[in-house]
Amino acid sequence: MNCTKCKTRAVIRLPRHNAAFCKNCFNGFVHDQVARAIKSEKMFEKDDRILIAVSGGKDSLALWDILLKLGYRADALYVNLGIGGYSEQSHAKVTKFGEVVSASYGVTLHLHMLEQEAGTGIRELAQFAHRPTCSACGTIKRYQFNRVAIDKHYDVMATGHNLDDEAARLLGNILHWQDEYLDKQGPSLPASVEGFAKKVKPLYRLSERELAAYAVLNRIDYIVEECPMAKGSKMLQYKEVLNRLETESPGTKQTFYWGFLEKQSKKQPSATTMSEKDQAILQPCSSCSQPTTAEVCSYCKMMARAKGGFSGEQAARL
Amino acid sequence: MNCTKCKTRAVIRLPRHNAAFCKNCFNGFVHDQVARAIKSEKMFEKDDRILIAVSGGKDSLALWDILLKLGYRADALYVNLGIGGYSEQSHAKVTKFGEVVSASYGVTLHLHMLEQEAGTGIRELAQFAHRPTCSACGTIKRYQFNRVAIDKHYDVMATGHNLDDEAARLLGNILHWQDEYLDKQGPSLPASVEGFAKKVKPLYRLSERELAAYAVLNRIDYIVEECPMAKGSKMLQYKEVLNRLETESPGTKQTFYWGFLEKQSKKQPSATTMSEKDQAILQPCSSCSQPTTAEVCSYCKMMARAKGGFSGEQAARL
Numbered sequence: 001m002n003c004t005k006c007k008t009r010a011v012i013r014l015p016r017h018n019a020a021f022c023k024n025c026f027n028g029f030v031h032d033q034v035a036r037a038i039k040s041e042k043m044f045e046k047d048d049r050i051l052i053a054v055s056g057g058k059d060s061l062a063l064w065d066i067l068l069k070l071g072y073r074a075d076a077l078y079v080n081l082g083i084g085g086y087s088e089q090s091h092a093k094v095t096k097f098g099e100v101v102s103a104s105y106g107v108t109l110h111l112h113m114l115e116q117e118a119g120t121g122i123r124e125l126a127q128f129a130h131r132p133t134c135s136a137c138g139t140i141k142r143y144q145f146n147r148v149a150i151d152k153h154y155d156v157m158a159t160g161h162n163l164d165d166e167a168a169r170l171l172g173n174i175l176h177w178q179d180e181y182l183d184k185q186g187p188s189l190p191a192s193v194e195g196f197a198k199k200v201k202p203l204y205r206l207s208e209r210e211l212a213a214y215a216v217l218n219r220i221d222y223i224v225e226e227c228p229m230a231k232g233s234k235m236l237q238y239k240e241v242l243n244r245l246e247t248e249s250p251g252t253k254q255t256f257y258w259g260f261l262e263k264q265s266k267k268q269p270s271a272t273t274m275s276e277k278d279q280a281i282l283q284p285c286s287s288c289s290q291p292t293t294a295e296v297c298s299y300c301k302m303m304a305r306a307k308g309g310f311s312g313e314q315a316a317r318l
Numbered sequence: 319m320n321c322t323k324c325k326t327r328a329v330i331r332l333p334r335h336n337a338a339f340c341k342n343c344f345n346g347f348v349h350d351q352v353a354r355a356i357k358s359e360k361m362f363e364k365d366d367r368i369l370i371a372v373s374g375g376k377d378s379l380a381l382w383d384i385l386l387k388l389g390y391r392a393d394a395l396y397v398n399l400g401i402g403g404y405s406e407q408s409h410a411k412v413t414k415f416g417e418v419v420s421a422s423y424g425v426t427l428h429l430h431m432l433e434q435e436a437g438t439g440i441r442e443l444a445q446f447a448h449r450p451t452c453s454a455c456g457t458i459k460r461y462q463f464n465r466v467a468i469d470k471h472y473d474v475m476a477t478g479h480n481l482d483d484e485a486a487r488l489l490g491n492i493l494h495w496q497d498e499y500l501d502k503q504g505p506s507l508p509a510s511v512e513g514f515a516k517k518v519k520p521l522y523r524l525s526e527r528e529l530a531a532y533a534v535l536n537r538i539d540y541i542v543e544e545c546p547m548a549k550g551s552k553m554l555q556y557k558e559v560l561n562r563l564e565t566e567s568p569g570t571k572q573t574f575y576w577g578f579l580e581k582q583s584k585k586q587p588s589a590t591t592m593s594e595k596d597q598a599i600l601q602p603c604s605s606c607s608q609p610t611t612a613e614v615c616s617y618c619k620m621m622a623r624a625k626g627g628f629s630g631e632q633a634a635r636l
Contacts, residue, residue: 174492175563175570177577237566241559245493248555252493259495 012213015250023217030214033205034066041188043200044156050074051154051197053145054097054109056090058215058222059160061097063203065220067158068105074158077110077148079141082121083229090223097220110152112144118303123229128306133229136302143299146290149197161187161201164208167253168238170260186264195284195291207253208239330531333568341535348532351523352384359506361518362474368392369472369515371463372415372427374408376533376540377478379415381521383538385476386423392476395428395466397459400439401547408541415538428470430462436621440547446624451547454620461617464608467515479505479519482526485571486556488578504582513602513609525571526557 003010003022010020014029021029037043044050050067054060054076067074078094080087098109118125126136149157166185173181187201203211215222230236245252284290285297292298321328321340328338332347339347355361362368368385372378372394385392396412398405416427436443444454467475484503491499505522509515521529533540548554563570602608603615610616 175574177573177581179581234567237563241562244559245555249552255495256493263495263497 011217012210014210016207016246016254018250026213026217030062030206030210031066031070034063034202035070037187037202037205038070038200041186041200043158043188043202044072044198046071048073048155049153050156050158051110051145051149051152052076052158053141053160054078054094055160056093056223057160058212058220058224059162059165059203059208061093061160061220061222062211062215062218063158063160064097064101065218066214067202068101068107073107075108075110075154077112077145079112079144080114081137081140082113082115083123083227084121086223086225086228087121089225093221093223097222110148112148114140118306125302125306129302130305131302134233137229139298139302143290143297146195146197150195150290154197156198156200158200158202160203160211162203162206162208162211163253163257164239164242165235166201166204167242167257168235170257171238171242172234183264186261192282195289196282204257329535330528332528334525334564334572344531344535348380348524348528349384349388352381352520353388355505355520355523356388356518359504359518361476361506361520362390362516364389366391366473367471368474368476369428369463369467369470370394370476371459371478372396372412373478374411374541375478376538376542377480377483377521377526377529379411379478379538379540380529380533380536381476381478382415382419383536384532385520386419386425391425393426393428393470393472395430395463397430397462398432399455399458400431400433401441401545402439404541404543404546405439407543411539411541415540428466430466432458436624443620443624447620448623449620452551455547457616457620461608461615464515468513468608472515474516474518476518476520478521478529480521480524480526480529481571481575482557482560483553484519484522485560485575486553488575489556489560490552501582504579510600513607514600522575 001010001013001020002008003025004019005025005028006022008022011023012026013020019029050072052060052064052067052074054064056078060076064074064076076094076098078091078098080091094109101107102109114125115121120128122137122140123133126133129136131139145157148154166187170182170185172178173185187204189199191198206214214220226236242253242256281293282291283293285292285295285300287296287300287304290297290299294301296304319328319331319338320326321343322337323343323346324340326340329341330344331338337347368390370378370382370385370392372382374396378394382392382394394412394416396409396416398409412427419425420427432443433439440455440458441451444451447454449457463475466472484505488500488503490496491503505519507517524532532538544554560571560574599611600609601611603610603613603618605614605618605622608615608617612619614622
């Protein structure tokens with residue numbers, strides 16, 4: 001099997017593009033897909049300051065690597081959720097990678113330790129707050145990510161969501177016809193209101209498998225295990241069935257997600273309406289000032305509810 | 319496990335309805351779902367003459383049984399496609415069932431024998447016409463079904479498509495964003511133009527498993543095997559992945575397909591536009607007079623192309 005581009009020996013075959021690449025041409029392909037995503041979705045410009053949410057997984061570390069190699073100014077934030085050995089390992093991978101890129105590019109890795117802030121890890125916190133763990137985790141990560149972006153004046157927040165993530169999420173939203181979520185499924189969400197940073201997903205044109213290959217080929221040391229809390233999750237089920245269909249018909253995920261984006265782009269008016277709608281209903285949280293649709297934001301509510309489950313000393317820290 | 323309704327011993331559990339039924343209450347449930355489908359989608363009235371497309375499978379024979387028991391006037395058409403032992407078996411099942419209901423209700427079973435008309439079965443015919451077998455089969459069945467409906471003055475044609483069929487088709491259309499097909503995915507399609515009969519799917523509220531149980535409990539003898547031509551088809555793949563999701567979350571298919579119908583019903587204007595659009599582009603086929611968007615309809619085109627592959631004697635019959 002030879003490289004479609006330079007005819008030397010290929011290291012990866014991409015059935016959905018009917019192509020095969022050597023390491024160099026594959027890196028070129030990956031960088032090109034990200035550059036196209038950034039440009040076509042107007043994600044950010046060369047002088048924008050970007051904050052990447054990193055987890056220690058292949059996608060977010062590859063994203064950091066790619067953006068720096070493409071010449072962008074990108075720092076990162078890691079939220080340690082206190083999930084025992086899993087968090088310890090992912091934290092170590094992030095720190096190690098952060099040291100390397102700090103030395104080469106002078107960028108910063110911000111850390112947020114949930115256990116230091118809340119006195120306990122996500123499992124116990126979610127239990128005290130009577131929330132499913134994955135939902136509590138999402139609230140915390142979104143909150144901290146946005147807080148750091150606003151406090152440190154980043155222009156845009158970037159996440160490592162890939163084509164598989166977005167296609168799976170789209171499938172879930174469509175199976176339940178969640179119109180409101182469908183409207184917000186684009187890879188570039190504007191800063192809808194003061195206090196909410198712009199959010200982008202520069203990896204939406206690359207599959208999970210392509211990003212794993214990129215990480216391996218470029219010696220990015222990432223945590224391979226899925227989060228132990230996510231076992232049996234709906235998202236993983238949707239990914240599995242889409243992989244099943246992709247194997248039979250390469251390109252299924254791409255046709256599905258990109259086709260959706262094209263369809264959405266044709267009904268532009270509702271996108272602006274969405275932003276206007278958000279602006280009309282958002283207000284500062286009475287406790288922390290982040291934008292929220294309620295009197296108190298869901299993060300502060302959750303933390304307050306969790307407080308009830310803590311002992312005196314722990315509760316005092318919240 | 320007791321019947322949710324009458325508390326006697328249940329014979330079937332329906333996780334998506336969070337219910338279990340004895341034979342009698344299950345039959346009542348099935349009849350009720352069909353009656354609701356007919357009423358809510360304005361499919362037909364008590365004095366309409368209905369033509370059912372029967373294949374020998376559980377769905378179409380159950381549909382015939384149910385409509386007769388609900389007091390409707392329903393005849394049936396069976397198209398024998400000449401697929402060796404499979405067609406022989408399904409033909410036998412249909413004839414046997416047809417004799418029983420003819421004796422009880424005085425209804426008619428129409429037969430169309432492809433081999434008698436074309437001198438060969440669907441496999442050879444598709445090959446000569448350079449068409450995939452399933453696509454050629456669809457063209458033939460739609461054509462003959464419509465021809466008999468119009469010639470014999472039926473008010474409406476009914477097919478045995480169930481919830482699984484419709485959800486799988488919807489998934490396929492959505493994965494590829496086939497907008498035009500999405501518009502025509504409702505369970506009740508009006509007679510868009512002179513020469514095209516109205517088409518309805520009264521089983522769209524019942525799953526494959528429920529219809530199999532109905533057939534077994536009511537001693538309807540049907541052909542259990544899938545058509546040998548359909549092996550590995552996309553539709554079967556879509557059904558498999560939806561079954562996978564249904565097992566994890568009962569009600570997935572229903573939420574998906576019914577949710578889609580509800581969404582479609584809200585944008586009523588496009589439904590009329592569709593019918594108007596059809597009327598504007600349809601004209602009588604110059605060969606057979608059935609409505610078509612081209613000069614010659616796809617059935618006549620296929621038959622003409624297939625003719626080229628036949629020997630003199632066979633060709634003369636076409």
